[in-house]
Amino acid sequence: MYSRTYKSLVSIPPLFWVGAFLLLPYALMFAHSLWTVREGVIVHQWNWENYKTLFTNPLYAEVLFRTMRIAASVTLCSLLLGYPLAYYLAFHAGARKELLYQLVIVPLWVSYLVRGYAWKTILGSDGVLNAFLQYLHLTHEPVGFFLYSPFAVVLMLTHIYTPFVFLPIYAALEHIPRPLLEASQDLGAGSLQTFWRVILPLSMPGLLAGATFAFVLSLGDFLAPLLVGGPSGTMIANVVQSLFGAAFDWPLGAAISMGILVITISLLFLGEFLEKRWAFK
């Protein structure tokens, strides 16, 4: 057993960290969200004006709605890519497993920005994709919506977050005892039934963890819309950024941030609740 003094001593650094870099900023943010800006100066007067704006101005609702839609699309796409990939690696890759696993991980070492710019050169008007389509005579002029659109944002974020979705699903699939699959076959279930009745339910915690990752990270992303989103691909984080920057409306920016925070935390709790519900020993 450790002494009381020792326990309090070792808990100081983490407590300090959480306090100084998490709780204090959140408190400041919350305080800001209750203030207002008048003639370019922040007025320290408590009020709910910013939250009213948030709920009444359709612009914000629209961007928030679009953000959720993009995050949901990214989640769905990365699940559709990540799950089959994880399934293949866990059950059918054989000797290629190690290599393929590394290949999935390697992109994580490449800077997010580099990957963003790569998509710009691929999707742009004179980018690789358009040049290729014209070379094949499938199109005769550059297709505009590839770049600077919600489509581009979804594409880039899916590319970035698929490994994050893949990893927990792969871990969950690897942990399924193989005799269970034999038992299922033994009881008369073919591959499809075994998947629906055994593999999918047992990989649910990993699937939920991956989905939560992709959704929450996409929700707060502002670089992808900045690089490839254009005006129609603007997301809520870009609005916050401009409110804190050019628009100099910190209180409204803080209020929106609080909104995002509430959504994110609720989602994390929901994710954890569902994961626990699906967890088996």
Added chain:
Amino acid sequence: MSASPANPPEQNTAEGATLLEVRNVSKRFGATEVLKNISLNIACGEFLTLLGESGSGKTTLLRLIAGFEQATSGEIWMGGERLDVLPPYKRPVNTVFQNYALFPHLSARDNIAYGLRVKRTPVSEISGRVEEALSMVKMQGFAASRPSQLSGGQQQRIALARALVNRPQLLLLDEPLSALDANLRKQMQSELKALQREIGITFLFVTHDQEEAMALSDRIALLRDGALEQVAAPRETYARPATAYAAQFIGQTNLLHGEIRGSIATCGALRWPCEEADGSVVFSLRPEAIRLSADGKRQTNEVRFRAAVRQQLYGGSTELLEVDCGKGQTLRVRVPACGRLTGEHDFVFSISDAVRVQE
């Protein structure tokens, strides 16, 4: 050791027609030959045990029948239908797995209903059959429990019910009792035996425990290094072991190495008349076949020898003696509990109890 069984399985040792036929099955994993040209018949309603040490190929043979492995050569037939070409989910057999392999996300009831559901059994029929299976293994009170809430013995019962509910023609049991502690194991053995008699399903049981095999089986197929050593009823295997290995593996024995010359068998200090061709021989003599001769007399057809007691192990109702018959020959003798023994004594055994075995 030849690849074919020393005692070919006799068709008339068990009642009923042949259910499963294993024909010349071999299996290799890379360079290792795990099963060598196995041929084995299982009769309807029989309790057949595959007995062998780990690595003898007994589990591989079971997995070939279940369909989890493919034979390198040979065929498996069941009721006039070729079994080894079917995928596992189309075979009319069910397996009780070594560590039960119960689905952790399903309740006991849903585990048992699994096989019926995947085969699209009418819903109205499922609940009745599940209840019946639960009561068969005396687990009615645990229908709603998850496997993690059940003890090893209870999980074992659910695994059994999950297999039996499908009414398989053949039930494969892969060391199902090996994870249980000794007492529970004994209890499950007798329940398993009673259950098998009651429902009349053919059991193919895999174990490395010779006592378990003897207690449960109608016949024992003894495997050694991927080949069948002997296939016979437990009593026959014990009384008439075909090989030295079989004699040693099933029960305890004394192996007497010696030779026959001019109708006299000589093994160390022991000699007796034996009407067989000259040559070197091995006899198996069970410790309990030797007894103390109080008056030093012997009947005809008995061998008497004098030996010094070197060690005495008390075992409750019996004593296990290690006796020295001279010429460096030691024998193990099991006698009824008789108090401390020291010095030299006279022992006798009947000539017919010295069973000639293959090396």
